[in-house]
Amino acid sequence: MSETTRLTLVSRHYCHLCQEMELALSALLADFPFDLEVLDIDADPLLEASYDELVPVLLHDGKELCHYFLDVAKVRDYLSEIR
Template identity: 80%
Template sequence: MSQSPILTLVSRSYCHLCQEMEVALRPLLAEFDIDLEVLDVDADPTLEALYDELVPVLLHDGEELCHYFLDDRKVRDYLGEIR
């Protein structure tokens, strides 16, 4: 049995867009049986250098799927391809 893919959300605690993206992701996570890890951009200097002003950023295996807002269609199509 293969392990569920993991999406990564680069986020920060006081970011309303980050919170909104995480909430918007929930139905897709359930539908595609995908796990989500949330990384605090402010806790990692490397992440901060890469994504500071772009958060929230949704990644899979280092590939950026979207930032600022969830691109539902793009993420849905992507998840359909990797499942």
């Protein structure tokens, strides 16, 4: 995995699950350095059409890694694979 690995979190400002996933992702940074891009679903009609009821959604290069809650084991395995 290069230093430029970017994960995308599709989120809402008022969503407590979104805030919890963003916080949980910070715990993975020690083992797997990545950039986290947080996108506001309500500011993008295309994102809202795709993920409206699923937020928070964690993506890498358009691939959905998990939604609602951070699947730590799955994301760790995925980040290990792309190293």
